[in-house]
Amino acid sequence: MISFFTNLINGLSLGSIYAIIAIGYTMVYGIAKMLNFAHGDVIMVGAFTAFTVISTMGLPVPLGILASIVVCTCLGLTIEKIAYKPLRKAASPLAVLITAIGVSYFLQNAALLVFGSDTKMFTSVVPFQTIPVGPFIIPGTTIVSIVVSVILVAALQTFINKTRPGQAMLACSQDRDAASLMGISVNGTISLTFAIGSAMAAIAGVLLCSAYPALSPTTGAMPGIKAFVAAVFGGIGSIPGAMIGGLVLGVIEILARSYISSQLSDAIVFSVLIIVLLFRPTGLFGKVIQEKV
Numbered sequence: 001m002i003s004f005f006t007n008l009i010n011g012l013s014l015g016s017i018y019a020i021i022a023i024g025y026t027m028v029y030g031i032a033k034m035l036n037f038a039h040g041d042v043i044m045v046g047a048f049t050a051f052t053v054i055s056t057m058g059l060p061v062p063l064g065i066l067a068s069i070v071v072c073t074c075l076g077l078t079i080e081k082i083a084y085k086p087l088r089k090a091a092s093p094l095a096v097l098i099t100a101i102g103v104s105y106f107l108q109n110a111a112l113l114v115f116g117s118d119t120k121m122f123t124s125v126v127p128f129q130t131i132p133v134g135p136f137i138i139p140g141t142t143i144v145s146i147v148v149s150v151i152l153v154a155a156l157q158t159f160i161n162k163t164r165p166g167q168a169m170l171a172c173s174q175d176r177d178a179a180s181l182m183g184i185s186v187n188g189t190i191s192l193t194f195a196i197g198s199a200m201a202a203i204a205g206v207l208l209c210s211a212y213p214a215l216s217p218t219t220g221a222m223p224g225i226k227a228f229v230a231a232v233f234g235g236i237g238s239i240p241g242a243m244i245g246g247l248v249l250g251v252i253e254i255l256a257r258s259y260i261s262s263q264l265s266d267a268i269v270f271s272v273l274i275i276v277l278l279f280r281p282t283g284l285f286g287k288v289i290q291e292k293v
Contacts, residue, residue: 005136007258008251013142013211015250016149020204021227022234022242023156024197030173030237031193034093037100038079039201040224041107046072046202047209047219048115051122061125068202076198079103080191088190104221111217119216122209141211148207152200153243160239165192173237222266226253229273235283244284 021043028036046068054064083103087096128140160166168189171179180186208223209215226249234245252272257265276284 003258006138007254009136009138009142011251011254012247013139013145013250014254015230015247016145017204017208017211017246018223018227018230018250019149019243019246020152020200020207021223022231022246023153023239024201025228025231026234026236026239026242027169027193027197029231031169032084032088032190034084034096035100035228036079036084036194036197037097037224037228038083038103038107039197040220040222040227041104041111042072042075042079042198042201043205043208043220043224044111044215044217045075045107045220046205047122047215048111048120049202050125050206051120051209051215054125055120055123061127065125065203065206068206069199072198072202072205073195076194076201077191080194085187085190108217108221115217117217119214122213122215124210124213125206126210139211141207145207145211148203149243149246152203153239156196156200157239165189169193226266226269229270232283233273233276235285238283238285241283241285 021039024039024042025036028034028039049071050064050068053059053067054061083099084096087099124141126140126144130137130139131143132138160169168179168184169192171182171184172186172189176186179189204223205220209219227246230245230249231242232245233249234241234243236242249269249272253265253269256268260268
């Protein structure tokens with residue numbers, strides 16, 4: 001029983017990180033109607049930035065986290081402006097998808113040139129290692145990951161529902177042309193979406209490498225793919241769906257790794273997604289959109 005509870009908590013911890021990453025995917029898709037497959041590599045850049053500031057330069061942890069957020073936010077805005085904005089009205093969405101894959105490989109190879117291929121050991125940003133809760137010993141990174149994810153989702157939901165920029169995001173997600181006619185800057189709204197998603201990717205990268213300290217140029221690749229799976233699982237375009245999808249995916253992965261096979265855990269995760277989509281193609285919280293002809 002104790003072992004199951006421990007695995008469940010670890011699954012929620014991993015799932016909360018997936019949820020933070022998945023929100024970036026679902027926000028960009030909901031507003032810009034594109035899949036930013038370079039999002040996972042923004043996580044890697046954020047982790048390397050924090051590593052450089054904290055471990056290499058020896059500066060305090062808060063400065064490392066702040067630097068990571070700033071760098072990833074600027075990177076997200078740059079990617080959106082240079083790579084995606086010129087293709088916003090492209091005839092085929094395949095052009096945007098290929099560009100996103102190209103940006104992903106560019107970031108991985110740039111990190112390879114700058115930091116090398118050797119795996120770096122990331123120093124956890126969590127000041128406490130464990131917290132005793134009754135008969136259980138819970139890692140500090142687990143508690144922090146879950147709490148941070150809940151705070152970020154609550155803050156993001158409040159921002160979207162209670163502020164003018166957030167309402168502009170909702171309007172653009174419904175109909176970009178109509179939003180433009182109402183005086184909303186669609187380009188500015190999409191850029192803001194990329195900035196928020198990239199900032200959350202930076203936080204996710206720091207939390208991910210605090211829990212799993214190995215850092216390399218491909219660190220964000222698999223978590224990025226799994227977070228995309230979480231976004232689709234929950235219903236891509238839905239922030240609550242991304243949150244629930246990430247948590248469920250993390251729990252499934254940890255339980256499969258502990259009780260079935262560590263080699264088959266990834267296959268089980270993707271199999272669950274396939275099964276869910278067979279019965280509910282829009283995901284758990286997705287909505288079927290009727291297009292007028």
